[in-house]
Every structure is written in C-alpha cells, then in structure tokens.
Amino acid sequence: MTAASNGGGEWTVASVAAALAAREISARELTREYYERIARRNAELNAYLALCPERAYAQADRVDALVAAGSALPPLAGVPIAIKDVFTMRGVPTTCGSRILEGYRPPYDATAVERLEAAGAILLGKTNCDEFAMGSSNENSAYGPVRNPVALDRVPGGSSGGSAAAVAAGLAVAALGTDTGGSVRQPGSFCGIPAMLPSYGRVSRYGLIAFASSLDRAAPFARNVRDIAAVLDAMAGRDALDSTSAAAAPPQSLAALDQPFRGVRIGVPLECFPAGMNAAVREKVEAGIAQLEQLGCTRVPVRLPHSEHAIAAYYIIATAEASSNLARYDGVRYGMRVPGATLMEMYQKTRGRGFGNEVKRRIVLGTYVLSSGYYDAYYLKAQKVRTLIARDFANAFAEVDLIVTPTSPVPAFKLGERSDDPLSMYLADIYTVTGSLAGITGISVPCGATTDGLPIGMQIYAPAFGEARLLHAAHAFEQARAKAQMN
Amino acid sequence: MKISREDVLKVAALAHVELADAEVEMFRSQLDSILSYVAKLDELDTSAVEPMAQTLDSGSASSEGTPLRDDVVVPCAIREEALAAAPDPAPPYFRVPKVIER
Numbered sequence: 001m002t003a004a005s006n007g008g009g010e011w012t013v014a015s016v017a018a019a020l021a022a023r024e025i026s027a028r029e030l031t032r033e034y035y036e037r038i039a040r041r042n043a044e045l046n047a048y049l050a051l052c053p054e055r056a057y058a059q060a061d062r063v064d065a066l067v068a069a070g071s072a073l074p075p076l077a078g079v080p081i082a083i084k085d086v087f088t089m090r091g092v093p094t095t096c097g098s099r100i101l102e103g104y105r106p107p108y109d110a111t112a113v114e115r116l117e118a119a120g121a122i123l124l125g126k127t128n129c130d131e132f133a134m135g136s137s138n139e140n141s142a143y144g145p146v147r148n149p150v151a152l153d154r155v156p157g158g159s160s161g162g163s164a165a166a167v168a169a170g171l172a173v174a175a176l177g178t179d180t181g182g183s184v185r186q187p188g189s190f191c192g193i194p195a196m197l198p199s200y201g202r203v204s205r206y207g208l209i210a211f212a213s214s215l216d217r218a219a220p221f222a223r224n225v226r227d228i229a230a231v232l233d234a235m236a237g238r239d240a241l242d243s244t245s246a247a248a249a250p251p252q253s254l255a256a257l258d259q260p261f262r263g264v265r266i267g268v269p270l271e272c273f274p275a276g277m278n279a280a281v282r283e284k285v286e287a288g289i290a291q292l293e294q295l296g297c298t299r300v301p302v303r304l305p306h307s308e309h310a311i312a313a314y315y316i317i318a319t320a321e322a323s324s325n326l327a328r329y330d331g332v333r334y335g336m337r338v339p340g341a342t343l344m345e346m347y348q349k350t351r352g353r354g355f356g357n358e359v360k361r362r363i364v365l366g367t368y369v370l371s372s373g374y375y376d377a378y379y380l381k382a383q384k385v386r387t388l389i390a391r392d393f394a395n396a397f398a399e400v401d402l403i404v405t406p407t408s409p410v411p412a413f414k415l416g417e418r419s420d421d422p423l424s425m426y427l428a429d430i431y432t433v434t435g436s437l438a439g440i441t442g443i444s445v446p447c448g449a450t451t452d453g454l455p456i457g458m459q460i461y462a463p464a465f466g467e468a469r470l471l472h473a474a475h476a477f478e479q480a481r482a483k484a485q486m487n
Numbered sequence: 488m489k490i491s492r493e494d495v496l497k498v499a500a501l502a503h504v505e506l507a508d509a510e511v512e513m514f515r516s517q518l519d520s521i522l523s524y525v526a527k528l529d530e531l532d533t534s535a536v537e538p539m540a541q542t543l544d545s546g547s548a549s550s551e552g553t554p555l556r557d558d559v560v561v562p563c564a565i566r567e568e569a570l571a572a573a574p575d576p577a578p579p580y581f582r583v584p585k586v587i588e589r
Contacts, residue, residue: 108566312525337574343584351504367502383538439542
C-alpha cells in the first residue's frame, strides 16, 4: 500500500489516523513508504543528515499493536515526523550541522522529541540545518546546503531548511525546527508550507542545543495549520527540566480550530510595507489581508516604530548569547578534538577548525559586544531597545487582536547569491526578529507565489500565549484561500 | 573604522578561537560593516528604559510565569554514557593536555 491510498494527496495527521483506524495501512507500512521516499529524493535535496529506522520501526510496531488491540490511539499515532539536527535524540547522531559535533550521539532525548514520541509520532531522522542554527539559507551547514524542493537552484531558507524541505517534498508529514530570529517562519515561507513560532516558554528547550537562550524556540512545520496545531498541542507545556518553560494553561489550539471564525481586528503595521519593497511580496500579502477582511476581520493601521532597530538589537543579543553558549565546545566532553601542545592550544585549534565561518564570526562579534569597555554601548543598549520593541507590540495589541506582515522581504533566493555578504543576509530577517525579541507567537502561512512560482508567506502575530487565537485565524485563512482557488 | 585587526585577534583569543590569517582580515571587514550598521541604535534615547534579558517573569506562580522547582537533589546516572561521548575519556575523568608543570 502506498500514499495512493490517501486519495493521491499527501498524508496529514488526520488522514493517517483515519487510515490506521480503518486498517487501510499499518504504521510499519507507512514508515516504510516514507523511508522509500527519502531514499529516492534525499541525495538531491540533502534534507536529512541521519536516519533512525530502528527506532522508527519499533515505534511503528507499538502503534500497530495499539491498533490491533483496538485501543484508543494517541493524537499523533503513526505520523512520520522529522527532527532538526539541533535536538538531542538518544543514541542518534546529533551534529547541529557542525563538524565540531561530528559523531556525537547524545545520551538523552530532548523534551520536545520525547513528547512527540509519547504522542505516537514516528521519528524518521535528523534534518540538515545551518551550523548551530545560525543562518537564513541553510548554506552554513558543514554537511552541504539543502535545496528548495520548489526550485532546486534556490535555497530552502534557514536555519531549519532541512525540516522545511522535508515537509514540502513529502519526506515527512510534519517536522520540528527551531526559531531564534525567524529560522522556522522564513524557510516555511520559502518552501510554501505553514511554519509556526510558539510563544517563548510554551515548549521546553531541554535538549534543544542552545544558540541564544532568551530567543530559541522549538517550532513546528506541517502541510496545513491543523497539523501544526496537533504537533504544538503535543509538545507544549511546563517541563521541570527547563526553568524557562511556562506554567501557562495548555494551548488547546486544535480544539479552537472548529469554532466558527467571526473575524477579529487585524493590525497592519505601516513600517512593514515600505516604499520600494518587493512588488510580488506586497501584492500577495495585501491579497492575504483582503482575504482576512472577507472573513469578517477589520483592518486597523498600527505602528511598530522601533522595527527599524530590531535587526541591530537582535544581532547583538543573539551573538552575545551564542558566544557564551558555544563556549562549551572545547574538545573535552564531546565531539571532535584537535590535539595541541597545551590545553589552551587544544581549545583554540579545536574551535578554530571545528566551527565554520558564520559561527566563528558570531562568536567573535558576541565576545566583542560583551567585552570590557563595549558592554554598555552594545549589549546593554540592545537589551534596552528590546524593551522598546516589546512595548511596541504591547501597544499595538491594545488596539488589535492579531498583526499581519510579510514573513520575508523576498522569496527564496538562489544558492550562493548572498553567501558572501553576512550583513545583507541578516537584513532579510526584518519581519521575524521583532516577534522573537518580544517573546510573542506567530505563524507564516502561504499566501501566493511569484510569477515564477516561488512561494510567498504571510506572517500573523498574536500576543504571547495566544496560540489558539493565532491558529484559529490562520486555519480560517487557509480554508478560505483553498476554497477561493478551487473556484 | 570600528574594529581593527588587533581587536579581532584580541577577541578571538578571549573566545579561544584560532583564526587563519585570511580569516582575520575577512572577519575584520565584515564585523566593521556589521558594527557600523548596529550603531543605528545610538539614534534612540534609552536613558529611561529598563533592559530586557528575558520575556517571561521568573519565579512567579502566575499562569504565564516560570515557577522554580523545589531544590531537591535528583540522581543523574548517565556518567558512563557521558564519558563515552568524550574524545579522550579516562573514566571517571575527561583527560586533557597537562596544565600543571612541576
């Protein structure tokens, strides 16, 4: 039996559940189908870095045993999911896309990984990403770039490019990524699939190998908003192993989707639609806003006056935190070691050769902005601007329920087009870093394509812990857009 | 110029990262343009603004807070596995180049 049993379309959480319950397919057969797809496409896409079939088939057999016993199935039973290679998985190679962790097999599972598996998901393997999640194109992986399945000469976005490409190419039903400054939302927009940023604190970071601890979030990709909600609900919640995971009430976002959508107030920030912006991005996001208005939403102009300072604040804070977090890779406890005559020489050679250029650049920048004499001018200043950016959102959300912006100022660019100019790469994160700094929740949903067929994403933001409201609107939008396209 | 070759070498030494000669000049010029760009933060008067290190309140028991757990010692029995991942384990230690001269 193959995916053809799914009516020729792609599998979803709901169609997997229905097919298992009707015994049209077993979890083992479905797992095999996905590994066959990976075997056919991965050489070209480079989306997966490691597979874990033994673990996946063992889980599939547990699901099939539940089906055979007539037991109730957990919410993600039998759903094949890919995991970004910055999450630890017990015994499975975990590299963070870096040479410095080549061959590392962690002795424990990340909490998000453990919860997905506890919900019945089948974890297929680890996906490629920019080294230590630092990048917007997936070209900073030590294991080669990922190609965008929509256009093979283009980047899939980054840093979670492998997870985005895997879902877009049908090599996983859903995927786990991480989003620090846009690393899930932007590749989602580039590959034409929904991609969500949960609120800071919503999902445990235990086992999410740290880049910038005050910004990092575990974040899902799927082919539709309903599946995003199912994956989020399975992962969310307080974890004693992450002191920054929040004791908030569960999101219950899946339950919210079936409520009637009556329309809400949507804020459209003037700053996010500057003169001279990419015409196709403007046109398709405007069309998305018009679609939301047809659903009964009211469009309200809002201001986010400190947006133009967000990139500068973000890259100071993120690199400062990275320089501290990445101090642990020193050739002593895990990963590679380059021998040296002294301990210091061993540290310096291991880090000099184990890290790639973007990681070294950010470690040097982060160390500089924290160093004596520069701390107040750069790091403290950036933390104060972060307060102003969070305040901008608080002020806007006093007037509106949701905020709509483009996800990225441009669609997917060509491989190699920007890799020599780090600053221009950073500037493309303009719409996503604001929400990262403020700790709020957001989603990128497909809203159209360029004349060349390159996907464009529309970003929707909601206040922190407003995931149910956010996904309710995103789901209504997705349904309306699908209906409009059929007519 | 915001950052000199000597600054890059000094910071790389602080960060324990060896840089090749070609990398020093490449990073110097790239960091120079990044630091020139981030200087735009100086446009903002932040003298009356509190810095934000975290978006969540810690220690609060509110629905969106992050309460601290009880301070109870929990055993963590993965010493063998942790050592197994090291490049040069000498159980129960991690071995490193000699740092003490006698």
